[in-house]
Amino acid sequence: MALLWRSKLRPANISKMAECAETPSLKALPENCGVAGNDAKLIQFSIFAQNRLRAAITLEIQRAIFKGSWERADQMPAIKMPEFAFIGRSNVGKSSLINMLCNHKGLAKTSAQPGKTQTLNLFEIDKVWAITDLPGYGYAKVSKERRYKFSKMIQFYLQKRENLMCLFVLVDMRIPPQNIDIDFINWCGENAIPFVILGTKCDKLSAGKRQEQMNIFGEKLSETWDELPKFYATSSEDKTGRDDVLKFIASCMK
Numbered sequence: 001m002a003l004l005w006r007s008k009l010r011p012a013n014i015s016k017m018a019e020c021a022e023t024p025s026l027k028a029l030p031e032n033c034g035v036a037g038n039d040a041k042l043i044q045f046s047i048f049a050q051n052r053l054r055a056a057i058t059l060e061i062q063r064a065i066f067k068g069s070w071e072r073a074d075q076m077p078a079i080k081m082p083e084f085a086f087i088g089r090s091n092v093g094k095s096s097l098i099n100m101l102c103n104h105k106g107l108a109k110t111s112a113q114p115g116k117t118q119t120l121n122l123f124e125i126d127k128v129w130a131i132t133d134l135p136g137y138g139y140a141k142v143s144k145e146r147r148y149k150f151s152k153m154i155q156f157y158l159q160k161r162e163n164l165m166c167l168f169v170l171v172d173m174r175i176p177p178q179n180i181d182i183d184f185i186n187w188c189g190e191n192a193i194p195f196v197i198l199g200t201k202c203d204k205l206s207a208g209k210r211q212e213q214m215n216i217f218g219e220k221l222s223e224t225w226d227e228l229p230k231f232y233a234t235s236s237e238d239k240t241g242r243d244d245v246l247k248f249i250a251s252c253m254k
Ligand SMILES: Nc1nc2c(ncn2[C@@H]2O[C@H](COP(=O)(O)OP(=O)(O)OP(=O)(O)O)[C@@H](O)[C@H]2O)c(=O)[nH]1
Pocket: 088, 089, 090, 091, 092, 093, 094, 095, 096, 097, 109, 110, 111, 112, 113, 114, 115, 116, 117, 118, 135, 136, 137, 200, 201, 202, 203, 204, 234, 235, 236, 237, 238
């Protein structure tokens, strides 16, 4: 089981992150910031993961099942499977990416209109691990109250879901780093939530432009991070990054 925190490496740029197996630490992260607690949770989880998960996850998902939708994390069933959640701004491509990973077009509901996913949606994968599709943040066209409710829903899920192994934070690769994404990423660091960044919609960019965007994200993050988070470029259209993400998920469960 890979520990997802406190890497000693400090890659010079974000492209090098792809080569390093562990994720990051926030600049000036205080000693008692809760990371140890998080490590402890991961280690404990790893023990039950090793005992329970006889079958290693493979890159070919056989069966992805929608288990249900909930408005609050404490209403979700407590399952003893490692869970991976997907978060990001509305319309960034969370639900599409889940469908792409699972090779199952209609599994998570997608829409060209932002604000489609409004609940915590749980999927069981091959009876071995689980995915949660989270509502998007930053959608301006919902009321202040609703936005507050979503942000509480997400915060509560991330802080309380015991089997959450890693969060995928999705950012749109076609545009410069957005403050709302950077703030959210920093919040994850402050709250010791292990995460990986996935750049979405990279089918819209040339290979050179992808690398340029990754470097720009890396530079922006290095303002607040000592070790850069892992970053994979993905596309739900042409399946770029599918193997990277599934291999990463498998590596978390070793
Ligand atoms: N070109 C391209 N379009 C994409 C990709 N992924 C998603 N889209 C499009 O982006 C739009 C939003 O996709 P969703 O998967 O519904 O986005 P979401 O993040 O789940 O959105 P909310 O549930 O509203 O927060 C849809 O029109 C998708 O077809 C991608 O990799 N490439």
